[in-house]
Amino acid sequence: MFRSQEAGREPVETFYDGYVVNAILDAAYKSAETKQWEKVILPVWRGREGLSQETTLVDYDEHYYLVKEELMTHDGRHKIILKDKVTGKIIERDLV
Template sequence: MCLADTMVHPIAAEDSAIALIRFEDQAVGQFEVSWAFRGGMDLRDEVAGTEGTIWLNHFLRTGYEMFTAAGGKGYVAEKAESETGWLFPVGDEVHELGYTNMFSDMFDALDADRQPVETFLDGYVVNAIMDACYRSAKTRRWEPVKLERWYTGASKAKPGAVRKSARGRYSLIKEERMPDGTLKQMLQDWKTGHVVQKVRKA
C-alpha cells in the first residue's frame, strides 16, 4: 500500500511517498521517502522484532554534534540547509552512504569470480517492489509484487507545487552546495517545462 504525491517541488513526479509492504510471513515493512524533508538528509533503518529492536542512524546522528554562531561558506554535509546553529557534520560521507563497501565488494567479486553480496536479482526484486508501489499509489489499494516480468506502466504524480522564485523564466527546484564550494541549481523552464542544471563556481 503506497501513497505518493508532489508536495513541494514544481516537477512532474512525486517528491514524497509512504509505503507499507506485507511479506508472506505476515511481517510488515514501512518506508518513508521525501525530497521535501527539511533539516538535512535523514537516512535511517529501524527493525522491530518479537525479541528486540535495532535502530541505525546513518547520517543525521553519526556522533558529531556542534554549535556555531559564526557560520561560513564551508561544506557541512550533503543536503545540509544551514551553516549556523546546531549542525551534525558527517565524518566520512563516502563510507556512511555505503559507497566504499559497495565498490570494494563488487571489485573483489570480479577478482574472485564470485557473485557480489547484492546481485542483479536483488536489484530486480527492488524494482518490482517499486513498481507495486507505483501501482498502489495509483489505485489506492494493496497491489501484489509481480516478479515474473518488468512493469513499465506506472504513472507519475501531477505537479501541484508552488514554484520558488528564480531569475527570469526559470523556477528553482533545488540547489545544493558541493564539497568544492560550487553551487548547483536545478531549474525548470516555466514555458517549456524542461529541467536544466546550472553550476556556479565558488
C-alpha cells in the first residue's frame, strides 16, 4: 500500500477489500460462537447482483448427484462420492 502511494498509483488492495474481509471474519467468529452458519452482513455492497448460482452437479442416478470419482492409487479401489438429491447428505461408495 505504501509503495503504491510512493509510486503515485492506486494500491492493489483497497479499503473496501479490507471492509469485506472484516465482515467475513465477523461472520466466522459469530458462527464459532453460535455453532451455526451466520450470514455475512455487508451494508455497502459493490458487487454484481441478480446472478444465479451455477450448478456443477452431475446426475448419477435418480437419487444422487456425482460429486467426485477417484481411483485410489494405494490399493486400486474405484471410489465415488455422491450427494443425496433430497437431503444433501454426502456418501462414499466403492465400485468393484
